[in-house]
Amino acid sequence: IEILKGLRERYENHHRVTITDSAIQAAAELSSRYIQDRRLPDKAIDLIDEAGARLRIKRLTTPPELKELEAKVAKVSAEKEQAVKDQDFEKAAAMRDDLESLQNELKDKETAWHEGGSDVIAEVVSSTTGIPVVKLTQAESKKLLNMEAELHKRIIGQDEAVSALSRSIRRTRVGLKD
Incomplete structure (x- = not known):
């Protein structure tokens, strides 16, 4: 992340955009998690560069x-x-x-x-990998926490199966593996 912060100004000047701290953080985290064919910090730098280029192209026409x-x-x-x-x-x-x-x-x-935030980085990762990168919003986190109770309301007599399913879904959404 420190390397990316050091390179931020160069990419901001090159693409004429503003790169936020959240974009740098997202580039490091998402590239580490979803891009496996290269190493950090190279893959995070490429994400920042691609996001800057996309923002610059998007800025050519005023919304x-x-x-x-x-x-x-x-x-x-x-x-x-x-x-x-x-x-x-x-x-x-x-x-x-x-x-x-x-x-x-x-x-x-x-x-x-003019700002490039974490949403632009997520968009780049999504288009590069083909994986939809959806942020865990607080509402979604709440749903995951209360999911087991909601399932118990609808599925009767399958406590063990509901618990296993809930754990599996939570683990998948958080990005953990067995």
């Missing part, structure tokens, strides 16, 4: 929601200027507040658009 937000900002700005010309300062103040919130929202979305 419709960003274009829409930019148009809103321009419209509100023009309305504010018109209110100032008409000396309707209350309306201009309200427009200024709206404009400020829209600009903040636009800035946040643009930052997210």
